[in-house]
Amino acid sequence: SVGVTLLEILVGQVQTNVISDLLDEPEEISANVRDQRPFFSDVHLHVVETLAKLATDCTVSVKKRVPNMSIVMRQAMDADRVAPSAGEMEALRAEIERGAAELQQLRAGIEVAELQRRAERGAAEKTCLVCFEGHVRGGMECPTGHFLCSEDSVGHVRSFLERVTADDSMLQQHRERGGRIKCVDLACEHCYTDVSIARALPDEVFHSYRAAQDQMVEHRIFSDLQQRFQQQLSAALAQASQAAQAATQRGAQEQASTAEFLRRQYPNARMCPQCQHGPVLLEGCYDLMAHHGEARAGGRRISNACPQCGFLGREAGQWRPWDGEMRI
DSSP: OHHHHHHHHHHTOSSSHHHHHHHHOGGGHHHHHHHHOTTOOTTSHHHHHHHHHHHHHHHOOOSSOOOOHHHHHHHHHHHHHSOOOHHHHHHHHHHHHHHHHHHHHHHHHHHHHHHHHHHHHHHHOEEOTTTOOEESSOOEEOTTOOEEOHHHHHHHHHHHHHHHHHOHHHHHHHHHTTTOOBOSSTTOOOBOOHHHHHHHSOHHHHHHHHHHHHHHHHHHHHHHHHHHHHHHHHHHHHHHHHHHHHHHHHHHHHHHHHHHHHHHHOTTOEEOTTTOOBOBOOOSSSBHHHHTTOBOGGGOBOOOBOTTTOOBOSBGGGSEEOOSOOBO
């Protein structure tokens, strides 16, 4: 790790492919470091080469074991014995500080990117109302955002279709919703859309859902047609009843007109005191029996008996005056 840290300071990069490339060719680390940071001055070039050699010794894998911290410290002290000038020391210090600052900025950038990635994942993650687990994709949700994961969506749809066929009240409510499935949240009145359900369910379950929905739609169409037929039938019966009432009224009016005409035409008309048959025109004088059976011209005989029940009164006073109602 000491060797990798030295390389990150020398090239000014953190955990990049450049570091991996340098580690792949440990014998060329010194040259490659100069290629990555060509602005090293000749004044402190030998210090950079010493640190690069130290990084090489700390990272190279050979049959001999990697130098421990005692060896690393001794090599660093040997590098310190090379007596650089004050200018070289100042330049090297500035270079190291600048590299450390760059390294810190890179690490801060990596941390910010990681936090942002986690935040985006958390924002996209939805919690299932049944299993309470977070899911990034799949599942279905109602228009208000109540979410079910794919696995629980399948179970909910299958269970609902089984229960709705066994409960008349649920079946009626399901028909009123047009075959759509209500949100699993009891406080929510929305239904899952067909698009959301199709995205969450496998083909077999979705086809069962669509078949049940088609039955609900067909039942609604049949109910609408039945209701329309009943309305039309009621209207036709009402119209027929009105026509019958009008005909009855016309018949009553015609009968009343006829009776009025007969009353005026035959003011002495009578009606039977027993069966109220009338009008009856009695012939002869007041003594009805004196004329009953009397022969007339043309072979006709007088009959003062009731043609309905056969009542025969001796006198005309036994017959009641006709009340004007036709009873023939």
